[in-house]
Amino acid sequence: MKKNILDASKVRNRYYFIVDTLIFLIITTLALIVRLDGNLGSIPNYQWLLCFATLFFASIKLSTLIGFGIYSRFWQYAGARDFIDIASAIFLATVIEAVALNFLYNLSGSYFPVISNLPRSLFLIDALLSLVAVSGFRYGMRELLQHRKLRNARCKVAMPQSNTRVLIVGAGNAGTSLVRQMQVSSEHGLLPIAFIDDNPSKLHQKILGINVVGNRFKIGHVIQSMRIDKVIIAMPSAAGENIRAIVEICNQRNVPVITLPSLTEILSGDRGIKVNNLRNVEIEDLLRRQPIETDLQKVSELVRGKKILVTGAGGSIGSEICRQVCNFQPSEIMLLGKGENSIFLIHQELEKAIQSMGLDIPVPKLHTYICDIRSYSRLKYIFENFRPNIVFHAAAHKHVPLMELNPPEAITTNIFGTKNLVELANAYNVENFVMISTDKSVNPTNIMGATKRVAEMVVLQIAKKYHKSFTVVRFGNVLGSRGSVVPTFKRQIAAGGPVTITHPDIIRYFMTIPEAVQLVLQTSVLGRGGEVCMLDMGEPVKIVDLAKDLIHLSGYEVGKDIDIVYTGLRPGEKLFEELFIPGEKYERTEHEKIRVVWNASDRLPQHLDATLAKLAEAAEYNDSWTICTLLKTIVLGYVPSLSFNSESDETVSELVADKLGDRELTAINQNLKIDMNKLAQVSRLEHIYNQSSNDGIDYYPVYQPRFSARDLQTALEEQQFIFYYQPIVDLKTKKTIGFESFLRWQHPEQGLIASCDFIEDLEESGLIIALGWWTIDEICHHINIWEQQFPNKPIEISLNLSVQQFFHPDLLAQITTIIYKYAISPASLALEIPESTIRNNPQMATTILSKLKALGVKLQLDKFGIDLDFVNYSQAMPLLYSQFDRLKIHQTVIQDLTNNNHLLISINKFAQALNIDVIAVGVETSAQRDRLESLNCKYGQGYLFAKPSY
Structure with a gap:
């Protein structure tokens, strides 16, 4: 098929060359007639000069058109760029003609006495007429062909069952591109009826023969008056609140809504502005924010030709890092993960993407390693053989309730797995190390957040000690990840409900996976080392609103078809996540979506190494109580839920007594019966330890230190x-x-x-x-x-x-x-x-x-x-x-x-x-x-x- 198109293109360009030649042989005479104000009787006086000028001008114009590649194009899809090239070729020809004629005029007295009779403005008139004729013929043919295809398409979709009357919301480039595809192709069975656009300058205008009938507030009226069967949202960069408003209007009229992919999806190469890529509105569309502007040039300069190691490469964030990094032409990418199935899938996906790249683009080599980051010897072997330049560390245990029940696992993976990686990165002179952290590390109430905070400290400590460009990036939940609530809600809705939510007031920050990774890559450029970067995640979202949106998008009604049930906060869960740790000085960077804590590495606990040694020992003995107590000593704001598995309070007390001093043991023994999860939800405004038991919360007696005047x-x-x-x-x-x-x-x-x-x-x-x-x-x-x-x-x-x-x-x-x-x-x-x-x-x-x-x-x-x-x-x-x-x-x-x-x-x-x-x-x-x-x-x-x- 591709070969036939190219052959047809060559045939058409031969015809265009012949037509252009004929035009140029005639156009000079027309230019002279215009110059003489239509006095045809004077033409014989210039006959020999006219023949010379015609051949001279024609040869120069044909040469410049060939030089600009005008005769190697498929003119059926000609656009503005092609017109600019034609104009540039004619302009260059005009300059050459002017220089040549000026030279001849200067010599006319001695060698060419007759040339001075040729009007000096002839070449300018000739150029203007040539530009109009050449471009007009091409674009006229294009419109003629499109008109014939449109007429044929209308004939083919004449049957009522194939006519789906659609309203296009958005009369910009995306909307007009969709309409053009619908008009020239009948296979989609979509008939564009009207445009909706909020730009008042487009109101009541015609675009591609389709009227712009109003703004979004007219959608309901237009649906009814024009008998619209389906609404298409053609605004890839529209904010989520605008998408939500349009969907609500259409739902009230019982008209289905489909949309183009978001701009992030289009730029990532997953989907484009094509009718085939129209899809149902998803929850990501309702939460969509303004597109992120990424400095692709700087990211490319950082990554191009480098060896990239990605841990957790099979996970949601890690796999997206691999996808986006692959586009910046690294020399090699090493996919490291614990789960063989997920690593296999991302490897297959990247292989397919690499095969589709052009032959002139350097493609990266892919390597896969199945490895648990807790294994230092295995990691050392990998670093020794691979010698990475940049490491993106996304591997971690992130499930809050599960880690609350398994503190030793969270400790060994999140803290000591990170410690293994960052120490080896330092030993093998890794240029950039980026750790993916979480907003749950700020004033954490759970094991997962506390361990991620300590992991941050480990990275920052190495960065400060050895002056390395090692950086931490914090952000919130990502939509579509395996740990996100969205897949859970979708499964519950598919099963007929109910949708379970822990608390009616719980809120979270959300980002899409591509959006988060774009900012992570940007952070790798901005980071100097030893700092924490916080991504701007926009406004927080109430989980109950998220659930209601998903239910509505699935075609159900809350309370009628699908119920929402509140189950209570889970161990370690907060009503909302915080963004800032006391004492950290956040500053804006050159990127509006990224803030940085330059003093992060200056606020590390003095006894970090000693505490890490105790944590390693506690994890080895599966001593969850000791782990929680030690974490509390180095993580500011950490309030443990203490809801993990233990055989008995007495056994735990004995284990703790072997490892901790009397002071810590006293505090723990006094709190064995406390519901710490409830305490974690109490406002930090009033001191938590003085809270009365009126609410069913016991006193929290703690060893009260006395501070000297000194x-x-x-x-x-x-x-x-x-x-x-x-x-x-x-x-x-x-x-x-x-x-x-x-x-x-x-x-x-x-x-x-x-x-x-x-x-x-x-x-x-x-x-x-x-x-x-x-x-x-x-x-x-x-x-x-x-x-x-x-x-x-x-x-x-x-x-x-x-x-x-x-x-x-x-x-x-x-x-x-x-x-x-x-x-x-x-x-x-x-x-x-x-x-x-x-x-x-x-x-x-x-x-x-x-x-x-x-x-x-x-x-x-x-x-x-x-x-x-x-x-x-x-x-x-x-x-x-x-x-x-x-x-x-x-x-x-x-x-x-x-x-x-x-x-x-x-x-x-x-x-x-x-x-x-x-x-x-x-x-x-x-x-x-x-x-x-x-x-x-x-x-x-x-x-x-x-x-x-x-």
Whole structure:
């Protein structure tokens, strides 16, 4: 078939050459007639000159057209590029003619006395007419052929059963390409009726004979008025929210919707803009984001000619890395994986892709190794023989509940498998090492996240010690991966339901696999070594919304055909994943979708190596309790669920006693009966260890260390104190109106310590005032930075004043000095004073509050609602409370809304009477939020909106 097309092409080009020759023999005479204003009687005066010019111009134009390859093209598919080439050839011919004629004119006096009679503008008129004639003939023939094919196609699809009337949403390049294919080919049985496009300049215009009848809001009307049978979304780069809106409109009209592949799929080479590649709308389309712009040139320069090793090459991420890397012409790719079937499949796929590459493109050699990364000797053999230049490390255990039940397996693979790889990469001088991590490593509540965090530390430690370009990349869940919820939901829907979800409020970040890998490759270019890169994953998605979308896309209705059942959070599972670890300084890179932590390798635990040795020993003995305890000492924010397999508490205690000191053993023995999974879901705003048992959560007694004045003084001098921030949200508009700061101590040995664990020591040492002034100074500094970077977006940050600080005689002077020092708006600083502080000394408090109010700072009454004799307060202290801008209801009132409903109503009425806004603290569920909104509570703060972020 291909040979016949080429032969036909040659025949047509011979005809085109003959036609062009005839045109050029005539066109010069026409040019002369135009030059003489149609005076045909003057033509005989130029007959010999005209013959010379005709032959001269024709030979030059034919030569340039041949040189530009005009006679080796298949003109049935001619486009704009072909016209540019024709114009370029004619232009070059015109330049040559002008130079030659100028030379002849200069010699006309001696050698060519007659040539001067030839009009000097003749060659320009000839060029313009030649361009019109040559291009017009070709494009006219193309349109004629397409018209004949379209007429034949309409004749063939004349039978009613083959006429599917389609509406094309998107009149851009993709939409017009589809329509053109439908018009020239009858095999698809699709009849384009109209275009829909949001571009107002295209409205009521005709494209390829098809009308643009309106924007997306007209889809429903057009479906009904034009009897549309099917809607095609021809917008590969459209955002998911736009796809969702179109699908909902079509579902209301019971009209099926199909779509082109996303731009990511098209660019990856899987699919193209063809009618054959139209498919049903999938969940990935509804979550689609704007296409990622990847610097392909830099990635190509990094990979071309290199030996690439990919661990976990049979997995979702690893296999996609192999696919995309293969396009950048590496010399060799080594596929390393534990599962033979998955490695076999990706090897077969890559072999097929390589065979389809052009002969002029260098193709990589493929190698496969079945290997467990825990086997150091096997890995060393592979590195010795393969000598990779770049390593992409995607192998890991990632299933959260399974790893929660099998901590030793997670330890040996995620930590020590990574340790084997990175040590060998260093020993064999690997140029770039990229580890694929997860957002679950941030403040983890599960074994998987904690082990991935330690694996990050291992990579960063080697990078820092040996100055290697070793980088860590974090991102969230990927759609379509084997561990994703999407395949599970699809299986449940296919089985008739129900679809099971652990919690109605659970949310996750999602990316498509190609999108994630594109950014991973981009990160390999940006990374200098010893940093953590975080991919921008867009907005988080509620899992329940994801399930509903899948049910609707499958043609069912929620609650009618398929039920959704909530099963409760699984061991180690969080309601949402966090993005930032306290103390890590995230900065934007030259790529808008990638942020980098340049100081990541500077924040490693001092006792990392010693802890790793203990972890290896605990894993060897399958000692899950010891593993959890050791992980907690080096992973900030890790709260173990302790829900793994064990024979008995007594046996575990004996095993732990052999390996840990009395301090750790005491903590573990006191917590054997604690439901840590519930504790892990409690907001980090209030110290978890002081949580009352009203909610069915037991006390969590922990060894309480005492800190000396010297320790605290050192911490203050070295600025070991850091801040967490949590947003305060308007319950109606859902907008953030400010942030509350939370002081934490980043202890070099004990990790992150909450303020309530050292506040008594601060008071006894007398350093609480010094720390208080430093806190105000630091918060105002942060406000100043914000106001400089975002002058049109005011910020408000609140901080808690201690009793000693509130009644300190220098309070007003200190705050005034700091505010003027950083030149910030006083209204950007909000001071929180506990209600008990005001209650115990109302006379002095009134004076201090009046002065602070005059300064212009915001005042917030904190912890309102504890031991409240509301009737007496409302009668005795309205003047004092009216000084405050906001009143913060303590979380104990919010957590038991059923019993405290009357109290909440009274507080709201009291606040409204004094014109004070109310903030509900400790909002953890959507039910609480909805209830508070119904009670006219204005603002909310708590776990539902966000954990405090550094």
